Amino acid sequence: xxxxxxxxxxxxxxxxxxxxxxxxxxxxxxxxxxxxxxxxxxxxxxxxxxxxxxxxxxxxxxxxxxxxxxxxxxxxxxxxxxxxxxxxxxxxxxxxxxxxxxxxxxxxxxxxxxxxxxxxxxxxxxxxxxxxxxxxxxxxxxxxxxxxxxxxxxxxxxxxxxxxxxxxxxxxxxxxxxxxxxxxxxxxxxxxxxxxxxxxxxxxxxxxxxxxxxxxxxxxxxxxxxxxxxxxxxxxxxxxxxxxxxxxxxxxxxxxxxxxxxxxxxxxx
Numbered sequence: 002x003x004x005x006x007x008x009x010x011x012x013x014x015x016x017x018x019x020x021x022x023x024x025x026x027x028x029x030x031x032x033x034x035x036x037x038x039x040x041x042x043x044x045x046x047x048x049x050x051x052x053x054x055x056x057x058x059x060x061x062x063x064x065x066x067x068x069x070x071x072x073x074x075x076x077x078x079x080x081x082x083x084x085x086x087x088x089x090x091x092x093x094x095x096x097x098x099x100x101x102x103x104x105x106x107x108x109x110x111x112x113x114x115x116x117x118x119x120x121x122x123x124x125x126x127x128x129x130x131x132x133x134x135x136x137x138x139x140x141x142x143x144x145x146x147x148x149x150x151x152x153x154x155x156x157x158x159x160x161x162x163x164x165x166x167x168x169x170x171x172x173x174x175x176x177x178x179x180x181x182x183x184x185x186x187x188x189x190x191x192x193x194x195x196x197x198x199x200x201x202x203x204x205x206x207x208x209x210x211x212x213x214x215x216x217x218x219x220x221x222x223x224x225x226x227x228x229x230x231x232x233x234x235x236x237x238x239x240x241x242x243x244x245x246x247x248x249x250x251x252x253x254x255x256x257x258x259x260x261x262x263x264x265x266x267x268x269x270x
Contacts (some may be wrong), residue, residue: 035160220266
């Protein structure tokens with residue numbers, strides 16, 4: 002039987018073809034993936050993919066309730082929060098919905114509660130964009146909830162990360178390679194936002210690579226490091242050409258994920 006790494010590489014090759022129909026204007030080899038980070042040194046977020054049952058506005062203009070089919074990976078622990086990622090990749094539209102951290106005045110029912118049929122309702126206290134928009138000009142974004150529901154109300158699946166300062170945002174993989182049998186994935190960043198802040202304190206990530214129709218795929222874990230162009234010139238060149246193809250200028254930083262663990266990922270619900 003093929004190893005998990007061999008199975009993942011076959012899946013990656015298939016996705017490179019399948020995803021080309023989602024991003025016809027970015028004429029460069031790439032795979033859309035999703036990067037989950039936490040702010041606690043040495044930790045990884047607890048990941049799940051859940052079918053979306055309902056989106057509805059919360060008590061204030063900044064809050065959103067996301068009801069998911071099935072449970073998330075685990076309940077948050079003190080100091081942790083829940084992040085729900087909702088994306089329409091073919092439109093470059095997506096959002097992160099984040100609860101308050103557990104602790105202080107925020108008890109577990111303020112973050113999430115059981116819903117009918119074994120599901121769970123996540124009580125988002127803040128919303129952040131994961132694509133370039135007018136809202137990203139401010140660190141504390143003010144995204145209209147009705148606009149969010151209109152944009153991603155038809156999304157069938159959400160990706161969920163539980164952890165301290167949990168963050169889950171998209172990254173194109175522009176290059177991958179095997180070195181001494183170990184897989185490495187390369188990507189670039191345009192802005193130093195929430196993901197970079199987490200990496201400064203915890204340079205580890207979980208990378209989700211899923212079929213954008215079924216949301217089945219893989220999660221990969223390992224350390225991630227920023228590198229200089231001369232250290233991996235082929236990877237840097239491919240990242241730059243990918244950014245140019247997308248009309249995003251040059252990356253401000255480039256990163257290498259050294260994959261230590263690979264496991265299958267299936268949607269819940």
